[in-house]
Amino acid sequence: MIGDIRKQAIRSAESxxxxxxxxxxFVVMSPTYRQWATLTDILEQSMELAILAAGTTLVLISxxxxxxxxxxxxxxxxxxxxxxxGASGEPMMHAAPAVAVTLGAGLGVGLVNGVVIKYTGVxxxxxxxxxxxxxxxxxxxxxxxxxxSDFSDGFLLLGDxxxxxxxxxxxxxxxxxxxxxxxxTRFGFNVYAIGGNEEVxxxxxxPVKLHSIACYAIGxxxxxxxxxxxxxxxxxxxxxxGESWELMAIGAVVIGGTSLFGGSGGVGxxxxxxxxxxxxxTGLSHMGVGSYWQKILIGVVIILAVWIDRVQxxxxxx
Amino acid sequence: MTRYASLVxxxxxxxxxxxxxxxxxxxxQKVVFVGYSSTNTFWITLKNSARKxxxxxxxDFADMTSSEPDVVAQKAAIDNAIRMGVxxxxxxxxxxxxxxxxxxxxxxxxxxxVTVDTRVEHDWISSHVATDNAAAAxxxxxxxxxxxxxKGKVLIIGGTVGVQTADDRRNGVFNKCKAAGMTVLxxxxxxxxxxxxxxxxxxxxxxxxxGAIFAACDPMILGAKVAVKRKxxxxxxxxxxxxxxxxxxxxxxxxxxxxxxxxxxVRMGRxxxxxxSGILEGKTDIPKSIAIKAVxxxxxxxxxxxx
Numbered sequence: 001m002i003g004d005i006r007k008q009a010i011r012s013a014e015s016x017x018x019x020x021x022x023x024x025x026f027v028v029m030s031p032t033y034r035q036w037a038t039l040t041d042i043l044e045q046s047m048e049l050a051i052l053a054a055g056t057t058l059v060l061i062s063x064x065x066x067x068x069x070x071x072x073x074x075x076x077x078x079x080x081x082x083x084x085x086g087a088s089g090e091p092m093m094h095a096a097p098a099v100a101v102t103l104g105a106g107l108g109v110g111l112v113n114g115v116v117i118k119y120t121g122v123x124x125x126x127x128x129x130x131x132x133x134x135x136x137x138x139x140x141x142x143x144x145x146x147x148x149s150d151f152s153d154g155f156l157l158l159g160d161x162x163x164x165x166x167x168x169x170x171x172x173x174x175x176x177x178x179x180x181x182x183x184x185t186r187f188g189f190n191v192y193a194i195g196g197n198e199e200v201x202x203x204x205x206x207p208v209k210l211h212s213i214a215c216y217a218i219g220x221x222x223x224x225x226x227x228x229x230x231x232x233x234x235x236x237x238x239x240x241x242g243e244s245w246e247l248m249a250i251g252a253v254v255i256g257g258t259s260l261f262g263g264s265g266g267v268g269x270x271x272x273x274x275x276x277x278x279x280x281x282t283g284l285s286h287m288g289v290g291s292y293w294q295k296i297l298i299g300v301v302i303i304l305a306v307w308i309d310r311v312q313x314x315x316x317x318x
Numbered sequence: 319m320t321r322y323a324s325l326v327x328x329x330x331x332x333x334x335x336x337x338x339x340x341x342x343x344x345x346x347q348k349v350v351f352v353g354y355s356s357t358n359t360f361w362i363t364l365k366n367s368a369r370k371x372x373x374x375x376x377x378d379f380a381d382m383t384s385s386e387p388d389v390v391a392q393k394a395a396i397d398n399a400i401r402m403g404v405x406x407x408x409x410x411x412x413x414x415x416x417x418x419x420x421x422x423x424x425x426x427x428x429x430x431x432v433t434v435d436t437r438v439e440h441d442w443i444s445s446h447v448a449t450d451n452a453a454a455a456x457x458x459x460x461x462x463x464x465x466x467x468x469k470g471k472v473l474i475i476g477g478t479v480g481v482q483t484a485d486d487r488r489n490g491v492f493n494k495c496k497a498a499g500m501t502v503l504x505x506x507x508x509x510x511x512x513x514x515x516x517x518x519x520x521x522x523x524x525x526x527x528x529g530a531i532f533a534a535c536d537p538m539i540l541g542a543k544v545a546v547k548r549k550x551x552x553x554x555x556x557x558x559x560x561x562x563x564x565x566x567x568x569x570x571x572x573x574x575x576x577x578x579x580x581x582x583x584v585r586m587g588r589x590x591x592x593x594x595s596g597i598l599e600g601k602t603d604i605p606k607s608i609a610i611k612a613v614x615x616x617x618x619x620x621x622x623x624x625x
Contacts, residue, residue: 018329025333032402041401045394144506147480149415160419230390234416238478240388240508285398289336291356291385297332304328 015257015272022276026283033286046278047171048226048233049248050271054178055110055222056249057270061182062215063195063262064117067128069223069249071135072109073242076102076227078139081148081237084155088147095155103224109135110220114213132246139239149236159232167229174222179267181218191215195262251302252277259309276301346378347405349594352395353383354410354435358537359563360583361410364434367587368408375595380404387509389416396420400427406594411436414482430597434590437482445593446607449581451483454612455490458558458579461614462491462530463498465556465576470529473521475514475542476506477534484509487534487560503528511541518542522549530556536566536578543574562615562623570620577616580623585610 026033052069059066083098084091093101113131117124158166182188190211193201202208223242231237250260256273258265277298284294351368355361365381372379382399384391389412399407400423407429411417417438424431425442433446462472472495477484488504495502503521507513514533522528522545531546533539539559546555552574559566562580569575589608596604615623 021330022333025330029336035401038401041397044397149480233419234389234393235418236413236415236480238389238413241390243386243388281394282398284336285382285395286402287336288380290381291383291391291395293336295385300332301329 012257012266012268012272015255015269015276018255019272019276019279022279022283026279026286030283030286033283038282038286042275042278042282043168045282046274047167048230049245049252049278050171050274051174051222051226051229052245053249053252053270053274054174054267055219056246057253057256057258057265057267058178058182058191058215059219060250060253060258060260061195061262061265062191062212063198064114064212064215065124065128065250066110066113066216066219067125067246068109068113068131068135069219070242070245070247071132071139072106072220072223073227073230073245074139074239075109075135075142076106076224077231077237077241078142078148078239079105080155080228080231082142082146084151085146085148085237086150086152091152095152095158098155099158099228102228103221106220106222106224106227107217108220110217110223111213113220114216117216118209118212136239143237143239148238151232151235156232156235158229159235167233170225170229174225175267175271178218178222182266187211187214192263195259195264197263248277251298254309255301255305257305257309260306261309346376347598348378348380348402349406349408349591349598350380350382350399350402350404351408352392352399352410353381354392354412355387356383356385358387359565360535360561360581364410364583364587364590367584368591369587371588371591372595375591377405377591377595377598379591383410387412389413393417393420397423400424400429403427404429406598407431408434408590408594409438410434411438413478414438414480430594432590432594432597434586435483444597445604447586447589447593448483448607448609449586449612450609451486451612452490453609454560454579454581455487456494457490457612457614458487458532458560458577459491459494461577461616462532462556462558463494463500466500466529468498468500471501471503471525471527473503473518473525473528473531473542474505475517475531475533475538476504477509477538479506484534491532500529507533507538507541509535509538511537513541514538515541515545518545519548522546522551522555528555530558532558534560536561536563539575539578540565540569543569547574564624567615567620567624570615570617571624573617577614580613580615582610582612 080098080102083093113128117127190206193206194208252273253270254260255276256269258269281294349372351365353361353365369379382395384395392412397420421440421442430444433443435448437446474488474491476488492502505517507517531542533542536559539557543557546552557576559578562578566575566578
């Protein structure tokens with residue numbers, strides 16, 4: 001077990017080196033980047049993506065894929081927005097039960113995804129693609145004509161209202177929990193096994209279906225949590241949240257070093273992947289490079305990361 | 319280690335391409351523009367006009383509009399600009415809410431902010447330039463009532479509910495039509511043309527007596543027009559948009575669109591920068607807000623506005 005953590009740490013060092021190089025590059029090239037405050041900016045912009053990507057890491061390691069998490073974010077934003085909106089009279093619920101319901105909704109969507117994928121044999125790509133549209137449609141329906149803002153102070157504490165404290169602690173908490181799940185529990189060990197070779201895992205007695213479904217459920221839960229933190233930070237809900245975030249999350253996970261094909265990786269690396277993406281965006285902004293180039297560059301980096309992963313995983317198999 | 323060595327080398331090679339990118343400040347103060355959309359003609363016109371005015375005023379203009387038209391991405395762009403320590407910020411808010419904390423940061427950094435097009439309630443905003451959307455929408459409402467002689471149903475396709483611009487435009491038309499005793503079908507398409515197309519298609523199928531469709535921006539009315547054309551109702555349903563983008567003006571000339579409300583993005587961009595320039599020079603007589611009058615453009619006067 002300790003050996004596993006050490007192995008994870010060593011592999012994380014590789015992605016950390018990548019992040020270090022990028023940071024040094026921008027510190028050299030851009031005078032305005034060279035402030036400690038830039039680091040806080042990057043952290044602030046990374047939090048919700050990191051929460052989402054933690055769930056994505058779990059799903060990818062198990063050999064699965066979830067394209068719906070961005071839309072699930074939108075749906076959960078609208079659920080919590082709807083329940084807590086004070087714009088047209090008293091909110092429907094207090095903050096705590098509303099948050100619980102929303103987390104349950106995210107978990108539930110993840111469960112549905114997992115069950116459909118594991119029991120019908122329809123590929124994960126298709127199932128979660130369909131769910132992506134279902135969730136987006138449901139979010140738009142909930143939002144139609146509603147003014148979802150004016151939240152209670154209690155709920156706003158989850159956002160920045162107390163400084164960056166709450167979102168940062170929540171993000172750190174999610175990363176630690178998912179990390180521990182992966183490295184310190186039987187469940188985690190099994191998830192790696194399933195991702196590595198599902199048939200062999202099944203034959204070895206690993207409850208494949210149950211574990212896979214649990215991964216999707218946790219992924220959905222993370223999407224809900226990311227949405228809640230974001231809604232609290234921005235103080236209003238809109239159904240257009242999370243667009244393309246599932247792709248950004250997958251991008252962060254693969255840039256960080258987790259294999260797209262399952263069986264290896266870790267959430268620490270995902271955090272570095274998120275920081276790499278956000279550092280690239282922020283650094284390029286400071287250098288005066290527009291948002292179009294930023295998108296192109298990040299896309300190129302994602303392709304390179306997966307390409308190198310394929311080359312390495314072929315090398316591992318021979 | 320080889321995996322990361324190659325990836326990192328490739329990234330540095332790409333980043334090196336941008337090494338020459340930091341625009342050399344030619345001594346002018348840096349003013350950053352963060353608009354709503356980087357692809358919408360209205361916003362591109364606004365930005366180009368702003369850039370031209372800034373260059374004439376000797377300011378260093380940079381466009382940091384995000385490629386996503388949403389408040390989350392916009393906030394990141396604004397925060398980055400504040401961190402870069404720019405002299406002034408011109409913002410075209412993606413939403414009337416959500417930018418409060420960033421505006422607080424601007425205040426803490428002493429960076430003046432001018433808003434264009436959509437109003438945000440915040441005491442740090444030095445000045446605001448926008449079309450008087452409410453008055454403009456009333457012009458559109460009067461036009462519809464007059465052309466339909468007070469008869470028939472009116473389909474309103476609004477923008478994003480809760481955004482000042484969207485609300486003003488929708489309310490202006492809504493109130494005028496209601497006052498004339500007309501039935502109004504009220505929908506929102508979040509400024510999206512494909513959404514508007516869908517709504518128009520469904521409503522035309524559900525109601526046989528729609529006399530006019532008003533959309534709160536031109537891309538949406540052009541989307542609705544496609545649905546109207548498909549049903550063979552072109553010419554039978556009055557189509558009125560908002561923004562007077564070139565595509566809309568061309569459609570009016572062609573006879574496929576009846577009217578649009580002309581904002582003045584050129585003037586908006588220019589005034590926004592002139593206000594900022596005045597603020598940076600330390601002028602004290604800066605107006606808190608400039609409301610630009612709009613005008614209805616239809617077949618009778620479209621030639622004046624087509625370039």
